[in-house]
Every structure is written in C-alpha cells, then in structure tokens.
Amino acid sequence: MTEWTFGTVAAAVVMAAGALFNLLGCIGLVRLPDVYNRVQASTKCVTLGTLLLLTGVIILFGFGSMGVKALVCLWFVAMTSPTAAHAIGRAAHRSGIRLWEKSVCDEYAKDREGAVEAPAGSPPAEEVAR
C-alpha cells in the first residue's frame, strides 16, 4: 500500500475501524463484570471488527483470488460467531454460573428451577436449537 488512491484510502479507513472495534471488544472482555456481559460485548465488537478487516481486504484486491476467499471467510465468521456465543452462554448458565450480583432479573433461572424438579431424563429442546 505505497500509493494512495481512492481504493487504498477506503480500505485503510475500513480496516482501521475494524481494528478499533476489535480493541474495544477486548477492553470489554477485560472490564465487564460477568460471563454473559463479556460474551455480549466481545462477540459483537470482535465480529464486526473482523468483518470490517475482511471487507478491507475485498476493497483492496477486488473479487479476484483473494477477494472471494475473504468473502467466504466473512460469511463463515458472520454465521458461526453468534452461534458460538449462544452455545457458551447456555453452557455457562447450565453449568451453574450465576449472573452478576447487581443483575436485575433472571427469568431463565426461575424457569429452570421448575425444570430441575422434573425427571432428569426429559431432554432439553436441542432439536429446536440445531
């Protein structure tokens, strides 16, 4: 990126924004108080940041050999990242990690306490979530 044309400047701006969002997401990962908040902040910010970095690659190289790879990668990240966040959130709640003590409400724990009373063999709704 030695000569500054319109394309390279646009790519530079997009990639700088992506790196900034990545950094903010990781600051959130360190600062926020409990697992659920951390999942939220880090997943949202880091997903958008990575999408912007890959968009920068597409702007820089066009839809050639690299642009199409970046597009496929972008699609993978956009599909898998929220799913991973959801899996971690549910696993955290089921493995008994409570919310932050200043949280306002927890409907899920209320409803799941009723579910624990039921026979343990009753399967959770996995087939809906897949």
Next chain:
Amino acid sequence: MTFLHVLMASLVVSMFLCLYRVMAGPTPADRTVSVDILGVLMVGFCAVLTAMTGRDVYMIVGVSWSLLSFVATLALAKHLEGRSFDD
C-alpha cells in the same frame, strides 16, 4: 507499510487482553469465551497479513482457522455443559 504495522500492533494488544482474561478468568466459561475471541481475532490478523503481503496463503489460513475455532468452541461449550461430544 507503517499503517498496517499499526493495525497489527493494535490486534496484538487485543490478543494480549484476551490472554489476560484466559489467565485471570474466574470461571471456565470466561476462558472459553476468550479462546473463542482469540480465534476470531486471529482471522482478522490473517486479513491484515494478506493486505500486507498480497499472498493468498494467509486468507486460506484465515478460512480454516475460523471454522476450526468454531468447532473447538462448540466442543468446549458442550464439555462445560457436561455432555459428551457426540450428543
């Protein structure tokens, strides 16, 4: 060139913040989140490397890394939940 170096430096700082959470995370779920985020950050790092070198090898690494990191996160989440992997 220096601009991309700055981007790489900021990504490396982000990765160290994630590693701090891996070390200090009070619960296993915190560590799992951090490892997942590290995987996504690594894909972004591969994108910056592609822009820097212009070689498409790094983009292939990024594609594979995003999928493998997703599978690893799902496996860790299932393990955390106390189920077996083939459930």
Next chain:
Amino acid sequence: MFRVIATFVFAFLVYLAVTWSLDPASVLIGAAASLAAAVAMRPLELEVAPLLLLPHRLLFAVIYVPVLLWYVIRANLDVAYRVIHPKLPIRPGIVKARTTLKTAAARVLLANSITLTPGTLTVDLVGDALYIHRIAVPEKEPEAEMQRSIEHFEGFIRRILE
C-alpha cells in the same frame, strides 16, 4: 437424493471459490471431498435450501442484510459506549420472550439476529420461549419492549424462510 446432490453442488462451489484454481488434481480432490461431505450430511434435515431458491424469498434475504447491518452497527456503538464509559452503565438481566416462528431454521436465524442486535444475547430456546440476556434491562416493561423488537425481526424472517 435431491438433498445430497444440492449439498454436493453447494460444497463444490464453495471449494472452487476458496481454492480459485482449475488444476485437475485440485478439482478432483475437491469433488471427492464434496461428495463425502454431502453423503455424511444426509442425516441432517436441511429443508431450507430449496426455499431460498424462490425469487421473492431471495429478494427479502437481500433486503434483510442491510437492515441487520444497521442494527449491528448500532449495537457496536452502544456496546463501545458502555465499555469505555468509566462508570460502566450496565443493568444486566435475563428476560423471556415468545416467538411465533415454527421451523428450526427460522428460529436459528432469529436467535442469531437477536444476538447481534443492541445489548441482547440469546441464551436458550425452549419450545417457543426465548431467554435473552440484556446488557441494559429497561426500567419499565422490559418484556413488552423485547417482544416488540422480536416481532420486527419475525416479519422479515417469516418472509425469507417460512
């Protein structure tokens, strides 16, 4: 059988896009791998693919992308503001909402969309109840407010996938 062939074609196209070469050896390996993947995926019920080929559903899918992108950008600015604010203005909690979508694919799309929108994360999906973790639960009527934003998404997703 149709499903296997559709999966094979899709996987092969993605393979060609990723490798971006027409070297005979590479194409042969890609075809073999795509076939293996298609046969291995046979037990999964992927009823979505034929639906997406209908033109008006594809049109709504294309419209949905910028709408979602707008929400994602708002979500990120919101989270960024909360993270760098020195006092951490958060008020977390898990609220419950109901969805009227029926098929699994539509519900997954709804859950993923909710995860990417401002301050919300889908924790679990039991029957038609969604449990949503919010980074800032509003002071009054949290349930009704969540329900409204879900119905907004449902309108789009029903036109895309149901």
